[in-house]
Amino acid sequence: MQAVFKRELRAYFLSPLGYIFLSIFLLITGIFFTTGNLISGNSRYLSFLGSILFIFIFIVPLLTMRLLSDEKQKKTDQLLLTSPLGIPEIVVGKFLAALTFFCIGLAVTFLYALVIALHGELDLWETLGGYIGFILLGGTFISVGLFISGLTENQITAAITSFAALLAMWLVNILQNAVPSDAASGLVFSGLMVAAAALWFYLITRNRIVSAALLVLGAAIVFLIHFLDPEFYVGLIGKILSWFSLIDRYRRFSTGIVSLQDTVYYLSFMIFFLYLTVRTLEKRRWN
C-alpha cells in the first residue's frame, strides 16, 4: 500500500495534472477571498469556506481521472494485479494519495486564515470544523471519482463522468425541495423502485420465476407498509434523495459542529465507494 501511495503522490508532482489542480484551486479561492473578505472587509472566514465548496465538484475529477483508467490503458495494471499486493491495498493506496494531495491544496488556504487572524478575528474552532468537513467531503468526492476511474480506460471519460456524478449529488439538494412529498407519490416511487430492482435482477440472472416472485414480494411489502403506517410514505422521495446529498451535511461542519452522525455518514460513504471500486477491479478478471 505504501509503495502505491508514494508512487501516486509523486506522480501528482511530476505531471501537469497536479499543478493544474493546484493552480485552478488557488486561483479561484484567491479570487473569492480577495473579493469576499479582503475588499469587502469581511472577517467571517467561514463564509469564504462555504463559498469555495462548489469548486471541488470541478477539480476533484482532475485528481481522480487517471488513477485507475491510466493503469488500464498503459497495461501497468498487469504489474499491480499480478504482484503480491491485494486489490484493496492498491485502491486504498491510490485513494490516500489523492486525498493527501487534496489536503496539500487545502493547506495552502491556511494562508488566508492567517491573514484574517492577523487583521481580524478568527474563530479557531469554527475554522477547524470547516476544514475537517472539507477533508471528509473531499474524501467522499475522491472515492466517487476513483470508482468511476476504475470503470473506464479513458481519462477524459472518467473526468467528465465524475464531474456529472458530483454535479448530480449537488443538484440533489435543489431537487429535494421540488419533489412531491405526499403519500401517494411516495407509494408510486416505492413501487417503481421495486419494479426496477426486479428488472435488474432479471437482467443479471435471466431467471423469470425468481424475478417475478421478487416483484410480487416487493409489491406486497410496499402495500403492507401502506396499510400499517401510511405516514411512512409522506416525504419519502425527499428523504431518499437526502441520503445522497453530500453537500447538505457540510453545512453543520461550517458552523463549527463536528457531529458524529455526519462524520460516520461521510466515512461510510467513502468506504462504500472504495469497496465498489475493489469489486469492479475484481470483476474485471472474469470478463
Added chain:
Amino acid sequence: MIRGENLTKRYGKHCALDAVNFSVRQGEILGFLGPNGAGKSTVMNIITGYLSATEGDVWINDLNVLEHPREVKKCIGYLPEKPPLYPDMTVREYLRFVAEIKGIKKKAFEAEREKIQELVKIGDVRDRLIGNLSKGYQQRVGLAQALIGSPPLLILDEPTVGLDPKQILEIRNLIRSLGKEHTIILSSHILPEVSAVCGRVLIINKGRIVASDSPENLSQRLMGTGKIMLRLSGEESRARSVLEKLEGLNRLSCTGSSEEGSIDFLIEAEKETDIRERIFFACAENGLPILMMRPVDMSLEDIFLHLTTDEKLKELE
C-alpha cells in the same frame, strides 16, 4: 510445479481457450507457440492471476491462484506482452517501486539490483526516464522487473518482440542461462526462437493445444514433409529429366532462374524420406553441378497446416 487443468476462457460467445491441459516441471523451459490470437497470452494471464478462467484451475506448487493469491504471486515473475512500465519514472525509481510492491526489503534489493542491471544490461540507462527509452531498453527493463525478488517461476510473454537481431540473441542467451535457476514459461510466434531456447514446446491454435513435444521431435515430425530448394547449373529440360527419375520424389516444380546459367527447383519428398543424398548422387552421375541445396524453413503456418491436416487424417482413419 505448475498444473493447468481444463482451462477454459470465454468472452461472451467467443471461446479464447478451450479445455487446455498442461503441466510444467521444476526447472523446465516451456515454450508456448502459436499465431496471434491463439490464446497464449490468455493462458499466461490466467497463470499469473490477472485473469480468471471461466472453467478449470491452475495449481502452482499445489496452491490454487484464486485461493492463495499472495503466496502464488510471490513466486511468479511476469513480463506481459506489453511491458508494464510507468513512463514518468526513471529506471531506478521503477525498479525500486516494483521491489516495494513485491515486499522486498530495501537492503536485500540494493544487492540484487546490481546483479539484475548487469544481467539485462540496463546499468547505463538507470537514471533515464522510462518514457524516453527505446523499445529494446524498455523490454529489458520489463524483464528486469520480472527478475526482482528472483521468483522461482518466470513467465515471459513474447520476450523478444520488438528487439533487433543482436538483442534477440542476447535475450535468448539470457533466458537460457536463467533457465538453470528458474522454471520458465515463454511464448512466441517464431518457431526458431522457441526451438533455440525451450526444452519442450506446446503449440496452441484457436484456444486448443495441438501439439506438445520437444523441439527436436517436432522438427523431426515436420522433416517428413520437408521441402528442398535446389539450384543446379545446366539446362532446365535435362535437369528435370534427371530429377524426375528420383526415388521417393513427391513433387517437382521449377521456380525459374535467379543466377545466370542455373536453374532453381523446389523439391518435395515423400513423407519420412530423406531425399538429399539421392539428389546429390543423381546430379553427380549426370554431370549437373549442385550450386545450392537447402531445406526450406518450415513456417509456423506450414506447421499448423501440417498438424491440422494430420489430425483430420487420424479422424478419417
